[in-house]
Amino acid sequence: MRSLPTDPPERRRIAALLVALVAGVAVFAIATRVFPYHSINHDEGVYLQQAAMLLEEQLRLFPGELSGAFRPWFFVEDGGTLYPKYSPVPAAMYAASMALFGEPRVTLAAVAAGNALCVYALGAMAFDRSVGVAAAAIFAAAPMALVTTSVFLPYAPTTLLNLLFAVCYLSGVRTGSRTSAALAGVAIGLAFFARPYTAVLFAAPFIAHALWSVVTTVRKHKGGPVPDPLVRNALTAGGGLAFVGLTLAYNASLTGSALVFPYAAFAPMDGPGFGRRRLLEHAVEYTPALAAEANGYVLWYLLTRWFTAGALGTACAVCGLALSIRRWYGSASVSTDRTPGLLLVGLFVSIPVGNLLFWGNYNVLATFEDPTDGLIAEFGPLYHFDLLAPLSIFAALAIVTGWRRFATRVRALSGPSVARAVLALALLVGLALAGIAAAPPVAEPIERNAAHTEKYETAYEPIEATDFDGALVFLPTPYGEWQNHPFQYLRNDPGLDGEVVYALDREPAEDFAVLDAYPDRDNYRYAYRGEWTPDPDDRVTPKLEALSVRSGEALAGETTVGVPANVDRATVRLEADGEVAEYGIEDPGEQVVVDWTLEPGAARLGAVDSPVGLGATEEVVLSITLVQPDGSTLTYRQETAVRGDGERVEAIAPPERTVCPLVTRCGSEGTYLPDTPDAHREGVAFETRIEPA
Template sequence: MNRPSGRWPDREPLLAGCIAALAAVAVFAVASVVFPYHSVNHDEGVYLQQAAMLLEGQLQLHAGDLAGAFRPWFFVEDGGRLYPKYAPVPAAMYAVSMALFGEPRVTLAAIAGGNALLVYVLGTMAFDRRVGVVAAATFAAAPMTLVTSSVFLPYAPTTLLNLLFAVWYLRGARRRDRRYAAAAGLAIGLAFFARPYTAVLFAAPFIAHALWTVGSALHEKGLRPLPGPLVRNALTAVGGLSFVGLTLAYNAVLTGSPLVFPFAAFAPMDGPGFGRRRILEHAIEYTPALALEANAHVLQYLATRWFTAGTLGTACAACGLVLAARRWREPEDRVAGPILSGLFLTVPLGNVFFWGNFNILATMGDPNDGLIASLGPFYHFDLLVPLSIFAAAGVVAGWRWIAVRVRERASRPVARPVLAAVLIASLALAGAATAPLVAEPIERNAEYTAKYETAYEPIEAAEFDEALVFMPTPYGEWQNHPFQSLRNDPGFDGSVVYALDRDPAEDFAVLDAYPDRTAYRYAYRGEWTPDPDEHVTPKLETLSVRSGDRLAGETTVGVPANVDRATVRLESDGEVAEYGIDGPGERITVNWTLEPGAARLEGADSTVGVEGTEEVVLTVTLVQPDGSTLTYRQETAVREEDRRVEAIAPPERTVCTLVTRCGSEGTYLPENPNAHREGVSFETRIEPA
């Protein structure tokens, strides 16, 4: 395809720049509006926490004995220090805009614009400028480009580095320029530091081309003088290997061994390969058959749901690839096109060995379930590049064929409106095919945002000043999983410090470490699940530590209608004291005391031993004539120290139907009476006796 005459060559760079700018604006808007609290992929919090650390000059957090209370999601805990499983390159990119603008989403916008612009450059190098412009637009309009580029994950940033490598490598080869060759090595080396496996898969076709050109040069000219391809590719290799060395040094600093990557220290069985794969409590036997099945689904969804115009766009890419292959016999077309087409082999084949493609499919064969439903097949993000370029080649070739036929059969005054109509119809068709594909994940992610907005209401309404907030642990003892927006400063000394709400001894240790802060407990009623339609009802309550030689507690609960008896029970570490009540009336008041070594329940004949730091549980179970029950449950963290007793007030309180323990689904909401059945009330006071 020859470069068109006229004014197009002057206009196309401007058009590409406009497309890149629009891509940047679109990504910034989606990141701000659709993902204000980040996405359902909680890895975002890891990169943002890492970015904040880098701005403080830290590669790891030093939490000491409190590491368990402060451990962020996907951080390795090692002797009181915490470090992320991911390499710091994407986080460093986010840190730049955090430092310059106070807003890391600026980096997302810049990366999106940069990727679109580089796709234009590659499309121009592989074909011509007009193809480059269409390729940039195709890439920018892809649903996966828009959605995945709008979240703080490493895929779009790594693609930017890979594209810089591709452009500089090809320019170095075309122009025989050693400076571009050296720059290419630095770019792919940095990409390797960011995501080693991704960088290798992208670089593989270029490495094959480099080996072929060096081998051909040596065969033709020998070593004297040194062939230009050998020198250029040696510079590329040196640049790449320098960052490989930096990667190994980074490994040694964090894990103690240059060959042990942080992600392997976190989960040794999480890397590429077949057999037993495991991360935390999730494990499978990853067989070749399972790998092929999972990756077939992933590629299908990429081709039909996450690429521009879906199946239509993918068909254009296939046509463009076939048409381009017919030109590769010409010497000037032996570089960019064939190399880029090689990505259709290396990226899919390499991903077969990575079980992450199975994990993003919550239900095999269902594109609306799992991470892939919200963020797309992001491990294949690099495939958007050749898909966009070859789709553009197919579209431009088709347009030129139509234009020639129309001009052959119609006069110029007639041909122009006909071609304009064809162009408008084509754009309308592409837009109609793409719009629903973009709208679906946007709407799905907006539902998650609504869920987080509800959950964060009491925290956003609070004005924290020297605060300490205890957080629930719905997915185990991890911070920012799922509450990514609530992150600690790297020194654990911000205006608010977030700590995990764990057992009494660990909660007291955190309180002891921050004696001058106002303490809060964030909790919610309901079960936290990945389902965006299942919301929770949150609360934020102020905590205090009551201390004395003896503490007196009074718990008053409401009694709904049709209750004929009740059981009051106090227990700690397996010891129990209890008594029964017949005809309890409208309210029950229970008096209890805490003293060094014991807890007493007034009305019972026995005491309960409390040694050191324990949890003292008081339950009031109401029973109706048919046997159905309602249980008020309070759990008080108690500690004996210097012959005095301390308790965290208010206790954790739940109201459970039919069971005596129901976790967060029964969390008592004192300021939201409509959340409970009529007649339910729950008041607790703890004071020095």
Template sequence: MTAMRKGGVDLPPTPSAALGSVPGVSSRHESRRRAPAPAEPDSGPVLPAVPAQRAVWGRAPTGSPAGPGEDALGRRLRGRLAAAPAAARYVAVLAMLSAAAAVVLRHTVFPLLSVNNDEGIYLLHARTLAEGRLFPPAPHPAQSYLPWLGTVVDDHYVLKYTPFVPAVFAASLFVAGSIDPALAVIAAAAVVVTYLLGVELSGSRRVAALAATLLALSPLVLLQSAMVLSYLPALVLLQATMLGVLRGRRLHRAPPVLGAGVALGVAAAVRPYDVVLLLAPLAVWLLVTSAGRCWWLVRWLVCGLAAPAVIVLLTNAAATGSPLRLPFALLEPDDRIGFGLRKLYPADGRHDFGLTDGLSSVGDHLWLLGGWAFGGVVLAAASLAAGVRRRLSAPAAMLGLGGLLFLIGYVCFWGAWNAAELWGGIRYLGPFYMVAVLIPLVHLGATGCAWGAAALVARGRRLGFAVLVPVVAAVVTLTVVVLTGAVRDNLVLTGNDRELRAMLRRLPDRPLVFVAANPAFLGHPTPVTANGPDLDDPVLYAVARGVDDLTVVADHPDRPAYLLRLAPAYDRSPGSPSTARVERLAVRAGDRVAATVAVPAGATPPRSRSARLVLTAGRDRLSIPVDPRAATSLTFTVDDDGLGVDDLALDDDTGSARPGAARKPAVRPTATVVRGGRGTSVAVTLYATDRRGHEHAVDQQILPVRLAAGRAAPDRGGPAVTVLGSVGQVDEVGTGARPPLRVSLADAGAARGGDVTDRRGGEVTQSTRRIGGGAYVPSSTSSPGP
């Protein structure tokens, strides 16, 4: 390679056009020659040879308390540090700062994890592995304690992802009792491996240090370094794979290639789609250009791949029953690559994902990456210019092609569309699916920026600084704006979770909290409502699902039961509602138990044309039209002969015309039969119809009901009906819209013609009150619970 000279200033050398050439490393420590190579322009001053260093440090400091062995070790360490190039020392400091930033962000911005609920999966898996188990145990009833995106297999939960990334955090938990060391190591490793790979790709330590700096200062990397997710570990593994292959090929040494095989196997287990897309062009180039060494490379790569492959096969067999089936598809087979109808979990609505959706998703990610990568737009332009002007080595060019293939491939990935369009979390967590794209972006961008800056300075220092200073200032300003905005948004979301956790921790006596959330998982939509692997935390959470709630209450008689109701869009974004309320629960039993449903005025969307309440119990369904602009209240009776029109009473308060007064609907309830309906619990759902005639569910709440021995032959030796219901609100936090529905026991559970017992521990008295239509219903009242 030769260097060009223009205007008295040296320009970066032009790489050879021959495939397989790797630019010479600008340091004698990376040279393949035995004698020290002369320093290139960007390598800095050449340090004294090793004998000269020994002459300087051969005498121990006077009065040193260290022994001879420790003193010799200190001399060797100081000697190596002094002999290291300045760029390497800079990167070491940068790596330590990145590690510190990860820990600080973890404790300030994400102390309760982020709103990317996948963090809860990795952390639960890590805690399980740290306790010496492969899977979290699943007590009966297993669905009541189901973690986010988990599924039940035999007597344990199978989580969605392979155990490699959780194992890193499990090791940190086992050794230090915290995940902080793992976060720090991953953040530091990302900087160091970027630098080392940059040396292989560009041949310049300064360009490699620039690439490491660009990565470390990217807001996307800063936030991801504080999260328990797989994106940044996958970036480290992908670069380690490329580094080992290129270095082992250049030096013809097996250990780097063996290490690359290990990294490749783990990366393929963690994010296989990313590995295929990003590394495919480089793999093809290696096979074509490694004449005579192809089988040597493949052999050592396969040796490194063996251990991760065996682990994957064994864990797959234990999780899914098949060594070739990943846990990812165990929960929902429609969660896969390609176009068509897609679902994230079984109860999820079917989403029609097409080509235009994929294109818009990748476009949204790239638009955000322009600010979430440090100098993203500038780096993209510099990378393109470096490629056009043939300033890239062949491996770097293949890496750039891999980045383009990655973007094309993600057009077919519906998960990125889900994050961008359906959820929108990439706007305040960053385009996290594009973390792997940072690899070609920072390496090619650093090469292009270094060449472009040298070319500008060659035309004159004033011209160079006149262009470079505004560009750098604009990049720094944009980065600060993006990072401060992201921190602000995530602090809002974290603040909501802090208030929620504080409210739940104020509950007395190790409470049992049923979470009424959609979908029916723990740890969603907030990481606060997640259990540990042993289900022995001070607050035990369970999914509010129906009759199984009565079993959960009976299994934990020492824990008082509560119901947590979250706003339908709780923490979906920083501007979403954050209201959460806690209600005390009690078990009522008798021949009949009455409950009330209250809907406040304005519970439906503002432009709703109509609304209705639907009560469903097994095969019985009652539909009651309600005024979408007025408050509505009704009472229904649960007994052992099903849910009928006669079991429903609408509050008769239509005499008042003031806004918000409870009104009686003009149309009588309609009874229908549900085909294939099952269960005994009562599901109360509020529907609203917009002006275009489209109906959608606004809110739903389930009242757990158990019948003694079926409707046809009730067991007269005990209560015919047992109900778990709310007896009043205890606390509330947050702002914005509240959960619209309130389903509670009617003044302590009115029941016609039968006695009612309250198992809450309060005093029970009998009373009678009039409800709609002039019917008298005996009811019991009790003192409020704690």
């Protein structure tokens, strides 16, 4: 049996591989256990929808006239087609594992492992392999690395591309490898395609170094073969510019202009810069003062909550930076290559300064002073994700240097056997303390996200419990007419033809159009009682009810409602197209039965002679308001989608039903739950039948 390598470099490489493996397993576990229904950042659904489209060789969805019913969150509507506002690069990375393993979370694990290995390589280049191993471990243990990499967002994948660029660029500088230089260009080009501004901020120190190298070489060149630095930087630039060209071509194919990115087509005022910034209905005057204040809080939370061990880890990074400066400039006889370390230091300038121009850092903060609210509470300062790498490397330098000095001191004061025992004990104690320091910052965001998962689990229970086979499900619109916002777990196939098709529940004309487009499916309406908010403690009670379309020359409706105790009168009201018919009931008894009919062009309330006019497609509202002697009320309200063609009339059954205390209209907070009687007060019952007359 072949023995394992025992020389230090090989042991360090094995250690780095183990760290990367642990990082990948940890992220996969968090992704599957904490985020089985995805997170409160609904951009995840955009990337997963895009990944599914890429597997079908689609850059667009083609719903035609039904675009409004099928428009996913952050998709641009363009003449009957829909396309995402985001670049396809992160989605393509998720699509790869979907194709190979049927599970996109494999990509998340691979990204976590890849980032750890890149940090190891950069730490080894800047200092040594021991620092690289420690840096990889520190990076992998950072709360932002663990949590953000566990969801389908672009930040960790883009960081992987950026770090690959840095590793390949520095490898080319150190060894003269033209292959490494070319790979560096490909990596940063892909990063630009994924997130242009993020890639530019990361690459800025490296570009400055490349320009300095080229200028210096040109000044020294006296003729003859083209110098190696010029060739290498040309290869890097060529690879990067090739993907810039691909990015512009992608823009042109979707938006019609190479210089108009899809995100700008979606929201033209949602880019870097100061002044009026706007995304949908959210807008702000983004001034330099506001940018400085918001970014100050974001960086503070990064350094104290989202980096490994919080402020303690940051203190180590500061010490490591000071040690580096002393090592580089404290002696006239410096033999180490300062280039990797100085470029890492440059990231501490380019990323924070560049992010001042991006108002997303303002948006992740719900309130500046509360780090437990808003997106930053769940995922950290997302736009500064790239800073985790240099922070980890300099923190590792401080820890490794301190350990080496301690070990040297121990060996000088004791014999070999005693020194080994003392160092082993010190290592165990140190690891235990490090774990104690690092665990709380990780546990807090995981607990917050787990609370959201519990809410989603309850909300999706009737969907999970139903075996769909050719179904059409109408979904509510708590945040406006967007699919996957918030219900990103309920996504359509790219062809809008899967075993279950999800459509937005909108106006009657739109709902009938969707039903006409899917005539042979089992129809359902998903709804819930309660108000949907971002607060995980605001739970809803869901229901999934089967729908059918009743049709005839006329339709007869009968609505029966229960009457709770101490009700002395009731009002029955039928309204449609601005017209109303109503009557009163004295001493209604234990229940009220209301007859009503639907005819082409008219709706009739049984006890009222005058009909209510109907348009071609209409919502007919029947309300029964029960009144107690003190004036308090309980209103049963049903809304029926009706369509007529002059000869026949159609209605979607059952109607949408609500039970509203004290008000006559209460939306989803009063949704009637026929299978959950405990959700309503005693005596409440609501039954509606619609049959051909």
